[in-house]
Amino acid sequence: MKSTLIDIKSLSKQEIVSFMLAHGEKKSRANILFESLWKKGICSFDELNELPSETINLLKEHFSIHSLAIDIIKVSNDKTIKIAFRLPDGNVIEGVIIPSLKRTTACISTQVGCALACSFCATGTLGLTRNLSFIEIYDQVMLLNKISIDKFGHQLNNIVMMGMGEPLMNYENVMKSIECLTANWGLALSHNRITLSTAGITEKIIQLTDAGFKCNLAISLHSADENKRSELMRVNTSNSLNDLSNSVRYYFEKTGKKATFEYLLLNGINDSIEDAEKLVEFCQAFPCKINIISFNENEHSQFKKTTKEQQQAFVSYLISHKMIITLRASKGQDIEAACGQLANKRKGI
DSSP states (O other): OSSSSSEGGGGGGHHHHHHHHHOOOHHHHHHHHHHIIIIOOOOOGOOOSSHHHHHHHHHHHEEOOOOOOOEEEEETTTTOOOEEEEEETSEEEEEEEETTTEEEEOOOOEEEEOSSSTTTGGGEEEEEEEEHHHHHHHHHHHHHHHHHHHHHHOOOOEEEEOSSSOOGGHHHHHHHHHHHHHHHTTTTOGGGGGEEEEEEOOHHHHHHHHHHHSSEEEEEOOOSHHHHHHHHGGGGGGSOOHHHHHHHHHHHHHHOOOEEEEEEETTTTOHHHHHHHHHHHHHHSSSSEEEEOOOOOOOOOOOOOOHHHHHHHHHHHHHHOOOOOOOOOOOOGTTTOSSOOOOOOBBBO
């Protein structure tokens, strides 16, 4: 049952200091508390071994710590790990750890479900329940980092906001979570280690650019044909390819950073040479990178992955036109942890 007391992590460091001083506590104890919350990720005041019992009782009287709980863990044959997190209100979200050589990448969620309902994505079948708070987003990373250390012997190397939800439809909480993740008092991650993936909310791309966004930007494109993209992604009806192009050009001109376009190859849908021609034409408007992704089939979609021959022809055409291409390996399919497969079954996993 969720506590009615305020979550102490919603307070700034200065607010915690002010509270402690007002109750006759030393500032040094506020510093210990703040570091324990954000660097160590404590889930209970009883973990504050450096503080006296009377201070711990004071904190328990006024505050709670609304922690995420690990509900279920599944491990893929390729060592990808999918975790179902139980939120304080009982909702469930999913996160994924993807190992690669001596590196691990965490794929995290920003919403409970998703409102966009892209036709190829299992998450979209859930609809949107609510946004995650910046604390819940941060805590996912904290818990996934601990699992990475335990299972792979090192901290997370990269964070991708590509899990459940559309990050730019939870703009304020996502930006606040990035602030916490990169702060010295938080996990002190480099901005270059964090990627935000969006379906292309053009107004918000401009907003984050004006706000001095320093992380990497990935955009789910999947077709450079207006009608086709609108059929695949209804977000395109209010965020046209022309508007998307303008926002990405603006992003590059102001930041000097190349956006990455995610392109999911669907058999007979968007994998023809004509589709490749349109993709090249779209991407020639600004420097960018393209991730080619194999479709992960799921029970919620009628789409099929493209053939190896068609993928090779598509990629070869892009390379011949000097596009920067990455073929992204799909991992965790056997536990439905791959892109587009996070559907939160039971609502479980």
